Amino acid sequence: MSLLIGSFTIGLILALLALGIFISFRIFDFPDITAEGSFTFGAATAASLIVAGVNPLLSSFIAFIAGMAAGAVTGLIHTRFKINPLLAGILVMTALYSVNLHVMGKSNMPLLNETTVFTWIENFSVAVSGEGAKANVIGWEVAVKDLWLLFFCLLVIVAFCIGLWWFFKTNIGTAMRATGDNDQMIRALGVNTKAMIIIGVALSNGFIALAGAMLAQYQGFADVQMGIGMMVWGLASVIIGEAIINDNSLGFVIAGAVVGSVLFRLLVAIALRWGLNPNDLKIITALFVFIALILPGLMKNKKKLTFKRRAHA
Amino acid sequence: MKIKKVLNALLALLAIAGILLLSDLGNRIGPEKRGTKTRKAGTKAVEGITYKLGLTYFAPEEAFEMMVTGLWKGMEELGFVKDSNLIVIAQHANGEMANLQPIHLNMDNQDVDVIVPTSTPGISAAVATVKKHPMVFTMSYTPLEAGVGESFTKHRPNITGVASFPPVEKTIDFIRETIPGTKRIGTLYNSSEANSRKVAEVGKAYCEKTGIELVESTVINTSEVYQATSALCMRNIDAIWISGDNTAIQAFHAIVKVCNDNKMPLVVNDVEFVDNGALAGVGISWYNTGHFTAPFVARVLNGENPKNIPIENYVDELIVLNTGLAEKWGIQFPEKYLAKSNPLKGNNYKFSLTHYVDSPNSEDAEHGLREELKRNGLVEGKDYTLKVFNAQGDVSTMNSIADAVSAEKWDIVFVTSTPTTQTLVNKIKNMPIVFANVGDPVKAGLGISFTDHLSHVTGISTMSDFKSLIELVKESMPGIKTIGTVYTPGEVNSVAYKERLQQEAKNAGLRLIAVPANSATEVADAALSIANRGIEAFTQISDNLTASCGSSIIKVAYDNHIPYFAFIEKQVEQGAVAAISRDYYNAGADAVDMAIEVLKGKSPGSIPYRYVGKSIVTVNRDAMDYFNIKVPEKYISEAVNNE
Numbered sequence: 032m033s034l035l036i037g038s039f040t041i042g043l044i045l046a047l048l049a050l051g052i053f054i055s056f057r058i059f060d061f062p063d064i065t066a067e068g069s070f071t072f073g074a075a076t077a078a079s080l081i082v083a084g085v086n087p088l089l090s091s092f093i094a095f096i097a098g099m100a101a102g103a104v105t106g107l108i109h110t111r112f113k114i115n116p117l118l119a120g121i122l123v124m125t126a127l128y129s130v131n132l133h134v135m136g137k138s139n140m141p142l143l144n145e146t147t148v149f150t151w152i153e154n155f156s157v158a159v160s161g162e163g164a165k166a167n168v169i170g171w172e173v174a175v176k177d178l179w180l181l182f183f184c185l186l187v188i189v190a191f192c193i194g195l196w197w198f199f200k201t202n203i204g205t206a207m208r209a210t211g212d213n214d215q216m217i218r219a220l221g222v223n224t225k226a227m228i229i230i231g232v233a234l235s236n237g238f239i240a241l242a243g244a245m246l247a248q249y250q251g252f253a254d255v256q257m258g259i260g261m262m263v264w265g266l267a268s269v270i271i272g273e274a275i276i277n278d279n280s281l282g283f284v285i286a287g288a289v290v291g292s293v294l295f296r297l298l299v300a301i302a303l304r305w306g307l308n309p310n311d312l313k314i315i316t317a318l319f320v321f322i323a324l325i326l327p328g329l330m331k332n333k334k335k336l337t338f339k340r341r342a343h344a
Numbered sequence: 345m346k347i348k349k350v351l352n353a354l355l356a357l358l359a360i361a362g363i364l365l366l367s368d369l370g371n372r373i374g375p376e377k378r379g380t381k382t383r384k385a386g387t388k389a390v391e392g393i394t395y396k397l398g399l400t401y402f403a404p405e406e407a408f409e410m411m412v413t414g415l416w417k418g419m420e421e422l423g424f425v426k427d428s429n430l431i432v433i434a435q436h437a438n439g440e441m442a443n444l445q446p447i448h449l450n451m452d453n454q455d456v457d458v459i460v461p462t463s464t465p466g467i468s469a470a471v472a473t474v475k476k477h478p479m480v481f482t483m484s485y486t487p488l489e490a491g492v493g494e495s496f497t498k499h500r501p502n503i504t505g506v507a508s509f510p511p512v513e514k515t516i517d518f519i520r521e522t523i524p525g526t527k528r529i530g531t532l533y534n535s536s537e538a539n540s541r542k543v544a545e546v547g548k549a550y551c552e553k554t555g556i557e558l559v560e561s562t563v564i565n566t567s568e569v570y571q572a573t574s575a576l577c578m579r580n581i582d583a584i585w586i587s588g589d590n591t592a593i594q595a596f597h598a599i600v601k602v603c604n605d606n607k608m609p610l611v612v613n614d615v616e617f618v619d620n621g622a623l624a625g626v627g628i629s630w631y632n633t634g635h636f637t638a639p640f641v642a643r644v645l646n647g648e649n650p651k652n653i654p655i656e657n658y659v660d661e662l663i664v665l666n667t668g669l670a671e672k673w674g675i676q677f678p679e680k681y682l683a684k685s686n687p688l689k690g691n692n693y694k695f696s697l698t699h700y701v702d703s704p705n706s707e708d709a710e711h712g713l714r715e716e717l718k719r720n721g722l723v724e725g726k727d728y729t730l731k732v733f734n735a736q737g738d739v740s741t742m743n744s745i746a747d748a749v750s751a752e753k754w755d756i757v758f759v760t761s762t763p764t765t766q767t768l769v770n771k772i773k774n775m776p777i778v779f780a781n782v783g784d785p786v787k788a789g790l791g792i793s794f795t796d797h798l799s800h801v802t803g804i805s806t807m808s809d810f811k812s813l814i815e816l817v818k819e820s821m822p823g824i825k826t827i828g829t830v831y832t833p834g835e836v837n838s839v840a841y842k843e844r845l846q847q848e849a850k851n852a853g854l855r856l857i858a859v860p861a862n863s864a865t866e867v868a869d870a871a872l873s874i875a876n877r878g879i880e881a882f883t884q885i886s887d888n889l890t891a892s893c894g895s896s897i898i899k900v901a902y903d904n905h906i907p908y909f910a911f912i913e914k915q916v917e918q919g920a921v922a923a924i925s926r927d928y929y930n931a932g933a934d935a936v937d938m939a940i941e942v943l944k945g946k947s948p949g950s951i952p953y954r955y956v957g958k959s960i961v962t963v964n965r966d967a968m969d970y971f972n973i974k975v976p977e978k979y980i981s982e983a984v985n986n987e
Binding site for chain 1 (some may be wrong): 349350352353356359360361363365367369391409425427428660733734736737738739740741742743744745746747750751762765769770771787788790798833834835836838839840846863915973
């Protein structure tokens with residue numbers, strides 16, 4: 032049970048990453064690799080600020096801004112210098128590696144003894160229900176603190192989703208979505224698509240950096256290599272979410288990214304819980320994701336078949 | 345239609361969560377919990393009730409601490425979690441008999457569900473004082489002498505518990521068989537302690553039967569113990585036997601010192617004290633005694649009348665041998681005791697091991713860990729199970745692993761490498777964690793120093809032996825001024841190592857030129873740039889990047905005729921002149937040794953972090969000839985692999 036709760040929590044934290052990836056890849060159709068750098072950038076910024084004694088909430092916010100700055104640079108390189116978006120991302124991601132080392136001053140920054148956002152929640156949990164309190168959730172014993180953590184993450188994600196949804200419904204947001212869908216049309220309407228791309232990629236990386244900042248606080252350290260592979264998982268989450276929700280309207284796609292991220296962590300958790308040979312972990316995960324992707328389609332086909340049969344009868 | 349889609353998504357989430365929960369069924373707090381061997385009705389905690397337990401003891405001392413550790417562990421297994429649904433009020437008499445009565449009186453007036461008095465004098469006081477509350481005693485050789493009743497079944501209505509009369513006859517047999525020709529055995533106790541008198545009586549009777557003389561010496565307080573033991577050794581005895589006398593145990597270090605000075609074999613009944621310098625222990629593990637007491641306490645907490653619960657004598661007849669000391673003194677333990685001496689066997693421990701990534705280092709550590717468990721007589725599948733996780737270099741997987749590990753109850757959580765340790769330490773607070781392959785645990789945030797660290801964590805640091813290598817280089821190349829290394833800014837260990845090497849070089853009057861490399865392609869260029877800056881030797885630190893690209897640095901060294909010294913054994917085969925390496929195999933093995941201390945009841949917090957016990961010196965004669973340098977003979981004779 033605590034594995035389930037932990038998976039939900041990480042899934043929700045990484046849903047911020049999925050949302051970021053969703054903005055660049057899906058809204059703008061902009062294959063942005065900056066993610067791997069900005070994820071770590073957010074973690075590094077937040078960690079260094081927290082160690083320096085800055086309020087963790089403020090640190091996370093600054094991490095968000097830092098990620099936006101990184102994204103804006105990618106957008107600028109692409110729009111002003113006509114550099115291929117993939118290459119622009121690669122350039123910024125590579126540069127961020129050095130930046131991250133400078134931000135932290137070393138390659139790994141422990142937060143084990145620092146006050147983070149999550150320490151606050153733990154303290155809150157202790158204040159409400161006492162030290163080491165356990166709750167019984169349908170027969171499993173769970174630390175109350177973990178439940179509060181999950182609740183907090185859920186709250187944050189819901190808030191961000193609503194915020195994002197609202198933003199993409201505003202004039203500027205609609206223009207941004209249109210930029211991704213049909214930039215010629217929207218340019219004809221007098222919208223500066225370059226500005227839209229820059230803002231969009233910046234927003235995307237802001238989310239990703241915030242995910243990094245949250246993960247660093249959750250796991251208790253920031254490491255310069257923690258962004259490696261993140262973009263792929265984020266993308267996988269977005270696509271799983273799309274396959275399951277299977278609806279193109281804005282609200283559903285946003286929700287899909289979150290559901291996909293949580294689902295993905297759950298699949299990894301199952302692979303872990305079954306205690307398979309550790310060397311097989313990745314192939315099992317891949318297999319699960321594969322099944323999760325094809326299952327909705329299979330189910331639909333089956334429904335159609337039965338329907339057809341009835342029609343014939 | 346839209347609602348259906350939301351439902352679909354929710355269903356998918358629920359289904360997957362359901363699968364996960366199904367695989368997690370074993371961890372439910374239901375009736376089918378691990379280790380349901382001899383649970384009678386009424387030993388389980390009832391949900392929603394907070395229990396209160398009053399604990400009284402004579403003085404804070406080691407035997408008591410061990411018993412209490414076992415007691416809480418046993419209670420936890422029955423669902424009574426200390427400080428959660430089990431509130432414990434503890435009081436001790438500060439080692440003074442006079443305080444025993446007041447603390448029990450005080451305890452009787454507290455709002456508690458059960459009182460647990462310990463040690464024979466404490467039980468005497470409790471029986472005399474406590475009127476309102478049921479009691480479960482423990483840690484007493486002879487509770488009947490303390491006044492709990494006439495027999496184990498016919499006892500006072502408000503008290504029951506666990507007696508632990510030591511296996512006196514077995515102890516004497518053990519001494520006779522280990523030290524052939526034993527004529528006189530010495531013993532020492534406080535004659536005012538009822539339990540000690542009783543034990544001595546039984547011992548004396550058995551000795552007479554076997555034709556041995558029991559030489560008794562009595563003391564009144566701890567300050568007399570040293571002198572009394574010295575005098576005892578003068579009385580032509582062959583061995584000293586100490587039973588669980590409170591006074592003798594409190595002054596145990598004095599007894600050990602006298603016995604060591606006189607090379608006098610010391611045999612005890614409290615097996616935990618073998619670690620403190622006795623030759624052997626036959627009999628009682630206080631940890632197990634505490635564990636055995638837990639169901640008694642649980643039954644009374646659940647409202648059973650102590651009158652109906654018979655007292656039981658608990659002796660597990662453990663044999664613990666101090667083989668190191670025996671070897672030193674040339675004592676040979678009989679085979680049958682050696683075979684029986686492993687208290688760790690048969691406990692079916694649950695271990696987990698988490699790696700960050702597949703690497704030769706983590707594989708070596710796992711190998712060493714498994715072999716060391718084997719060397720300690722533990723058989724996989726029978727005495728322990730080891731579940732291995734591997735994050736395969738992925739931070740988010742690592743977090744899921746941390747959840748998977750924290751979801752189960754492990755006796756020891758083993759981890760290798762720095763990021764894994766950080767993640768697990770952050771996630772897991774209630775299980776002992778033992779790490780290996782962490783270069784610098786202090787820099788990794790695992791503590792303020794090697795001794796002052798988190799209470800549930802301990803482990804092995806694999807930081808390289810910089811001082812020794814610098815010494816080796818200086819002795820091999822007299823007059824050397826400048827050395828060089830490539831390092832990787834992206835690896836926390838690499839930077840830490842570089843700084844340490846710099847420090848050691850400075851101390852030895854050398855200048856270190858360190859050049860960073862961020863990827864495999866940059867390593868050779870970095871090495872070349874150092875070579876061109878006038879270094880006289882490479883002292884290449886060990887990190888992941890340069891370890892895998894070591895040969896490109898060695899090639900630069902050969903091209904420029906600069907001797908190459910390493911911290912990795914394997915690089916000697918590739919052409920390094922010499923290496924002083926930390927052995928990851930030994931790191932795994934040493935981690936097991938620490939884990940065993942924890943399993944025996946020590947708190948991980950009290951075990952300081954350690955460096956890997958063994959450094960390996962390796963030299964390469966061909967390379968020595970090529971670079972025309974001479975590594976001093978003392979290193980070559982020490983080297984494991986001189987080609």
